[in-house]
Amino acid sequence: MALTKVTKSGLADDSVDASKLEDGTIVAADINDGTITNAKLAGSIANAKLANSTITLNGSSLALGGSATVLQFQWQSVVTTDTTMVSGRGYFVNTTSGAITMTLPASPSAGDYVAIKDYAATFQTNNLTIARNGSNIQGVANNSTIDTTRASVVLVYADATKGWLYTNESNVADLEAPAYITATGGTETTSGDYKIHSFTSSGCFAVSQASNQSHTVEYLVVAGGGGGEGPVSNWAGGGGGAGGFRTNYPSPDTGGTAISAQTYPITVGAGGAGDTANATGSNSIFSTITSAGGGGGASAEDTDNASPGGSGGGGGAGPCAYGGGTGNTPPVSPPQGNSGGNGSGVPGSGPLQPWGGGGGGGAGTAGSSVGGGGSPSPGSGANGGNGTANSITGSSVTYAGGGGGGTFPGPAGFGAGGPGGGGRGVGHPGSGTAGSANTGGGGGGHGECSTGAQGGQSGGSGVVILRYKYQN
Numbered sequence: 001m002a003l004t005k006v007t008k009s010g011l012a013d014d015s016v017d018a019s020k021l022e023d024g025t026i027v028a029a030d031i032n033d034g035t036i037t038n039a040k041l042a043g044s045i046a047n048a049k050l051a052n053s054t055i056t057l058n059g060s061s062l063a064l065g066g067s068a069t070v071l072q073f074q075w076q077s078v079v080t081t082d083t084t085m086v087s088g089r090g091y092f093v094n095t096t097s098g099a100i101t102m103t104l105p106a107s108p109s110a111g112d113y114v115a116i117k118d119y120a121a122t123f124q125t126n127n128l129t130i131a132r133n134g135s136n137i138q139g140v141a142n143n144s145t146i147d148t149t150r151a152s153v154v155l156v157y158a159d160a161t162k163g164w165l166y167t168n169e170s171n172v173a174d175l176e177a178p179a180y181i182t183a184t185g186g187t188e189t190t191s192g193d194y195k196i197h198s199f200t201s202s203g204c205f206a207v208s209q210a211s212n213q214s215h216t217v218e219y220l221v222v223a224g225g226g227g228g229e230g231p232v233s234n235w236a237g238g239g240g241g242a243g244g245f246r247t248n249y250p251s252p253d254t255g256g257t258a259i260s261a262q263t264y265p266i267t268v269g270a271g272g273a274g275d276t277a278n279a280t281g282s283n284s285i286f287s288t289i290t291s292a293g294g295g296g297g298a299s300a301e302d303t304d305n306a307s308p309g310g311s312g313g314g315g316g317a318g319p320c321a322y323g324g325g326t327g328n329t330p331p332v333s334p335p336q337g338n339s340g341g342n343g344s345g346v347p348g349s350g351p352l353q354p355w356g357g358g359g360g361g362g363a364g365t366a367g368s369s370v371g372g373g374g375s376p377s378p379g380s381g382a383n384g385g386n387g388t389a390n391s392i393t394g395s396s397v398t399y400a401g402g403g404g405g406g407t408f409p410g411p412a413g414f415g416a417g418g419p420g421g422g423g424r425g426v427g428h429p430g431s432g433t434a435g436s437a438n439t440g441g442g443g444g445g446h447g448e449c450s451t452g453a454q455g456g457q458s459g460g461s462g463v464v465i466l467r468y469k470y471q472n
Contacts, residue, residue: 072088073088073089073090073115074088074089074090075089075090075091075092075115076089076090076091076092077092078092078093078094078119079091079092079093079094079100079102079119080094080096080097080100081100082100082101082102082103083100083102083103084102084103084105084106084133085102085103085104085105085114086105086114087105087108087112087113087114087157088112088113088114089114089115090114090115090116090117091114091115091116091117092117092119093116093117093118093119093123093128094119094120094122095118095120095122095123095125095126095127095128096120096122096126097126098126099126099127099128099129100126100128100129101128101129101130101131102116102128102129102130102131103130103131103133104130104131104132104133104135104137104155104164105133105157106133106134107134108135108157108164109157110157110158110159111156111157112156112157113154113155113156113157113167114154114155115152115153115154115155115168116128116130116146116151116152116153116154116155117151117152118146118149118150118151118152121149121150122149123146123147123148123149123150123151124147124148124149127145127146127147128145128146128147128151129143129144129145129146130143130144130145130146130155131143132144132163132164135157135160135163135164136160136161136162136163136164137155137163137164138162138163138164138165138166139161139162139163140179141209141210141261142179142209143179152168153166153168154166154167154168155167179209179210179211180209180211180215180468180469180470180471181195181207181209181210181211181215181217181259181468181469181470182207182208182209182470183195183197183205183206183207183208183209183468184205184206184208185197185199185203185204185205185206185266186198186199186200186203186205186266186464186466187199187200189393189394190470191393191394191467192394193469193470193471193472194394194467194468194469194470195467195468195469195470196392196393196394196465196466196467197465197466197467198393198463198464198465199266199268199463199464199465199466200268200437200438200461200463201268201461202265202266202267202268203266203268204263204264204265204266205263205264205265205266205286205466206263206264207259207260207261207262207263207264208261209261210259210260210261211468211469215468215469216256216257216258216259216468217256217257217258217259217466217467217468218247218248218249218250218251218256218257218392218466218467218468219246219247219248219249219256219257219286219287219289219392219464219465219466219467220245220246220247220249220390220392220399220463220464220465221244221245221246221247221284221285221286221289221290221291221462221464222243222244222245222246222284222291222399222400222439222440222462222463222464223243223244223245223269223281223282223283223284223291223292223293223294223309223310223440223462224243224268224269224270224271224272224281224282224283224284224293224294224440224459224460224461224462225240225241225242225243225271225272225281225293225294225360225400225403225421225422225435225439225440225441225442225443225459225460225461225462226240226241226242226243226271226272226279226280226281226293226294226295226296226297226307226309226311226313226325226360226403226442226443226459227240227271227272227273227274227275227276227279227280227281227296227297227442227443227456227457227458227459228240228274228296228297228360228403228406228423228425228426228432228442228443228444228445228446228455228456228457228458228459229277229278229279229296229297229298229299229306229313229314229316229357229406229445229446229456235299235316235317235318235355235408235447236299236316236317236318236343236344236355236356236357236381236405236406236407236408236425236426236445236446236447237297237298237299237314237316237317237343237357237405237406237425237426237445237446237447237456238297238298238299238306238313238314238315238316238317238322238324238340238341238343238357238358238359238360238367238403238405238406238445239297239313239314239340239357239358239359239360239367239381239382239384239402239403239404239405239406239415239417239422239423239425239442239443239444239445239456240271240272240279240281240294240295240296240297240313240314240360240402240403240423240435240442240443240444240445240456240457240459241281241294241295241296241297241306241307241309241310241311241312241313241314241324241325241327241337241340241360241361241362241367241402241403241442242294242310242311242337242360242361242362242363242384242385242387242399242400242401242402242403242418242420242421242422242435242440242441242442243269243271243281243284243291243292243293243294243309243310243311243337243400243440243441243442243459243460243462244283244284244290244291244292244293244294244309244310244311244328244332244336244337244363244400244440245291245310245311245336245337245363245387245388245399245400245440246289246291246332246336247390247392249390249391249392249467250391250392256468257287257288257289259287264286264287265285266285266286266464267283267284267285267286267464268284268438268461268462268463268464269281269282269283269284269291269293269440269461269462270282270461270462271294271434271435271437271440271443271458271459271460271461271462272293272294272296272443272458272459273458274434274443274446274455274456274457274458274459275446275455275456276296276456277296277298277299278295278296278297278298278306278307278313279296279307279456279458279459280293280294280295280296280307280309280313281293281294281296281309281310281440281459281462282462284440284462284463284464285464286464286466291310291336291440291462292309292310292329292330292336292337293309293310293459293462294309294310294311294312294313294337294360294361294400294402294440294442294459295307295308295309295310295311295312295313295325295326295327295329295340295360295361296309296313296325296459297313297314297315297316297340297357297358297360297403297405297442297443297445297456298313298314298315298316298322298325298343298357299316299317299318299357299446305322305323305324305325306322306323306324306325306340306358306360307325308325308326308327308329309325309327309329309337310327310328310329310336310337310363310400310440311327311328311336311337311338311339311340311360311361311362311363311367311385311400311402311442312324312325312326312327312329312337312338312339312340312360312361312367313325313340313360313361313403313442314340314341314342314343314357314358314359314360314361314367314382314384314402314403314405314415314442314445315340315341315342315343315357315358315369316343316357316358316445317343317344317355317356317357317358317370317405317407317408318343318355318408322342322343323340323342323358324339324340324341324342324343324358324359324360324361324366324367324369325339325340325361326339327339327340327361327366336363337361337362337363337400338361338362338363338364338365338366338367338385338402339361339366339367340358340359340360340361340366340367340385340402341358341359341360341361341366341367341368341369341370341382341385341405342358342369342370343355343356343357343358343369343370343382343405344356344370355370355407355408356370356380356381356382356405356406356407356415357370357381357382357405357406357407357415357425357445357446357447358370358382358405358445359381359382359383359384359385359402359403359404359405359415359418360384360385360402360403360404360405360418360422360442360443360445361384361385361402361442362384362385362386362387362388362400362401362402362418362419362420362422362442363385363386363387363388363399363400363401363420363440364385364386364387364388364400364418364420365385365386365418366385367382367383367384367385367402367405367418368382368383368384368385368405368415369382370382370405380407380413380414380415380427381404381405381406381407381413381414381415381425381426381427381445381447382404382405382415383402383404383405383415383416383417383418384401384402384403384404384405384415384416384417384418384422384423384441384442385401385402385418385422386401386402386418386419386420387399387400387401387402387418387419387420387421387422387439387440387441388400388420389420392465392467393465393467398419398420398421398439399420399421399439399440399441399463400420400421400439400440400441401417401418401419401420401421401422401435401439401441401442402417402418402422402441402442403415403417403418403422403423403424403425403435403441403442403443403444403445403457403459404416404417404418404422404423404424404425404432404444404445405425405445405447406425406426406427406432406444406445406446406447406448406456407425407426407427407447407448408447408448413427414426414427414430414432414444414447415427415444415445417433417435417441417442417444418441418442420439420440420441421435421436421437421439421440421441421460422435422436422441422442422444423435423436423441423442423443423444423457423459423460424444425444425445425446425447426444426445426446426447426448426454426455426456427447431454432444432445432446432447432454432456432457433457434457434458434459434460435457435458435459435460436460437460437461438460438461438462438463439460439463440459440460440461440462440463441459441460442459442460443456443457443458443459443460444456444457
């Protein structure tokens with residue numbers, strides 16, 4: 001009789017192994033449920049032998065044999081007041097009675113986590129604020145505001161750079177509330193939704209919070225004006241050039257200067273001294289913006305033209321005449337100022353010839369030049385160049401006018417200071433004037449008036465004004 005089956009008693013233990021069986025010899029239908037116990041499975045079964053080699057955990061695929069960290073939350077009782085959270089806990093937050101702030105744990109470590117759920121579907125009516133407590137949220141040093149109904153979020157701390165990151169988000173429209181620039185320094189005023197910081201002397205612009213909405217700073221930086229030339233007993237001096245005038249106002253908000261949370265030193269330049277040869281004003285500085293001091297005026301006793309600067313000084317007048325100083329020095333775009341005008345002179349003429357000094361350059365126009373010195377009619381000092389109007393403070397103010405040139409002898413007229421704080425030159429009657437403070441106006445040039453020879457006047461100090469959006 002043929003053998004059709006081999007009984008278990010006919011096989012010694014372990015006499016049949018995998019090498020004795022062809023693939024597919026034993027199929028699932030040949031094995032009764034429960035026939036193979038865990039004790040019969042030695043070693044491990046390769047994932048490739050299994051129909052499903054992965055499992056899904058919290059929406060992520062995990063290979064069998066792999067490892068994962070499962071966030072296990074200890075859910076707390078319903079929260080109805082401001083609360084500081086603890087890592088590993090979940091919070092049902094009820095804002096029915098008003099907005100609530102949930103503060104993240106202080107001094108977190110990598111892997112710390114918290115969860116928040118809108119308990120009463122009221123986050124849209126009364127917002128939830130997540131306070132950062134010294135750490136970044138999503139890489140930004142701003143709190144988050146959640147204002148969508150039935151929102152749920154899980155935050156996990158990564159590191160000092162990114163801080164707390166959102167790993168699970170449900171019904172969340174915007175995880176980061178609009179944040180505006182927050183800063184102090186100078187004299188603070190407002191104009192609509194904008195805050196203005198005016199610096200009339202050197203100080204600091206301290207930014208404690210930068211914007212997350214691409215808001216930027218607009219600036220007006222005006223340097224100190226140049227001094228009017230002097231002292232000499234005769235002849236006429238040129239007016240001081242206006243301080244450099246640089247601004248990005250008005251501009252679209254995103255077209256301004258980006259800033260970060262730090263302290264920016266502010267330098268407000270002083271005006272150049274009067275009665276001093278080529279007395280250039282001092283620079284004004286904000287961040288990467290430097291406006292050059294105005295060039296000092298020149299006299300006919302100098303051995304060169306007037307000084308260059310933000311705007312150039314006016315040239316001197318007498319037996320020798322010199323040209324005005326060059327403006328927009330060093331060069332920037334758009335230009336920060338204009339050149340000064342030339343003084344008059346007739347070589348070899350006697351000391352009583354009427355001479356006029358050139359006008360200092362202004363932000364808007366060049367200083368005027370004097371023509372025909374030594375002519376039969378009395379000469380006159382030339383006018384300073386016009387300044388430029390700006391409304392960064394909310395009202396129009398004109399800055400950086402050039403100083404007027406002086407005249408000799410007394411009966412001749414003085415040069416008027418340019419609009420924008422430029423001082424008038426010395427003439428008859430009366431003395432010259434200094435450039436106006438905090439306008440960057442150039443000082444008036446020296447000359448002779450009814451009381452005798454008088455020296456050139458000092459330039460006006462500069463100003464730095466900053467403007468940014470601080471609310472909607």
